[in-house]
Amino acid sequence: MNAPIVSFNQVGKSFEVDGLELEAIRDFNLQIAQGEFVAIVGSSGCGKSTLLRLLVGLDTEFRGSIEVDGKAVNGVGSERGIVFQEHRLFPWLSVEDNIGLGLVNEPLTAAERQQRVAAFIELVGLKDFARAFPHQLSGGMAQRAAIARGLVASPRILLLDEPFGALDALTRQQMQDELLAIRERAKITTVLVTHDVEEAIFLADRVVVLEPRPGRIKQVVNIDLPHPRHRSSFEFHQLREELLHELTREGPYQPPAREQIRDLPLAFIAC
Numbered sequence: 001m002n003a004p005i006v007s008f009n010q011v012g013k014s015f016e017v018d019g020l021e022l023e024a025i026r027d028f029n030l031q032i033a034q035g036e037f038v039a040i041v042g043s044s045g046c047g048k049s050t051l052l053r054l055l056v057g058l059d060t061e062f063r064g065s066i067e068v069d070g071k072a073v074n075g076v077g078s079e080r081g082i083v084f085q086e087h088r089l090f091p092w093l094s095v096e097d098n099i100g101l102g103l104v105n106e107p108l109t110a111a112e113r114q115q116r117v118a119a120f121i122e123l124v125g126l127k128d129f130a131r132a133f134p135h136q137l138s139g140g141m142a143q144r145a146a147i148a149r150g151l152v153a154s155p156r157i158l159l160l161d162e163p164f165g166a167l168d169a170l171t172r173q174q175m176q177d178e179l180l181a182i183r184e185r186a187k188i189t190t191v192l193v194t195h196d197v198e199e200a201i202f203l204a205d206r207v208v209v210l211e212p213r214p215g216r217i218k219q220v221v222n223i224d225l226p227h228p229r230h231r232s233s234f235e236f237h238q239l240r241e242e243l244l245h246e247l248t249r250e251g252p253y254q255p256p257a258r259e260q261i262r263d264l265p266l267a268f269i270a271c
Helices: 048-056 095-103 110-123 139-151 169-186 197-203 234-248 258-262
Strands: 004-017 020-033 037-041 063-068 080-083 157-161 189-193 206-210 217-222
Touching: 004 048, 004 189, 020 048, 020 189, 020 217, 037 048, 037 197, 048 080, 048 157, 048 189, 080 139, 095 110, 095 139, 110 139, 110 169, 139 157, 139 169, 157 169, 169 197, 189 197, 197 206, 197 234, 206 234, 217 234
Parallel strands: 037 189, 037 206, 080 157, 157 189
Antiparallel strands: 004 020, 004 063, 206 217
């Protein structure tokens, strides 16, 4: 792996609930290389989204250390952008004005700001909708606008917190393809939190599987499949079964034989 751009070192996080300490994350250690796409999966409440909040700097109370380029994370910074599950666009602002909010702390002239916003509107394929308002967009278009807002300040790291979870299955697959295309054009390090194992395999270079609360790394799986990836292939299905086993079962994983996969109905393999 190349020199890491992100380092989690013995990271722990607890919350106080009704006077009791609730441990959300324990001894989390992970290094992420420049340009890498890492997906984090785990059961509900295992600390996936909390890890993103710590990395982006929205929460600074934690144990251990988080570093970007060898410097400790201390609050939000322009080198890190985040996209949430809900697009969180302001309904009274147009697409270009919503995306422009990502530049609020950037020292740019009005002309530079307009040029930057226009470039990222084109990057996510919304050139014809720059003056549209959120209620005039489909769910997928709204998420593309949110991704553009996360990218417009040219961060080195893009954090995605289940960004497609609220979309229908077809739109979700289209957005996954779009995200890969955007990442290829923008050359950006990406960290995705998702509960969807198939999504993680389709997008990521590595998948980090978390134990239930407190969140700890159970397994890190390298996804060595070339792009474009095919959800119906034997190799894809084998990785899917391995990750589901890590999430739901104990004991060593026993990979299925190719003949077992071949005999399954096509609809099951592609689900």
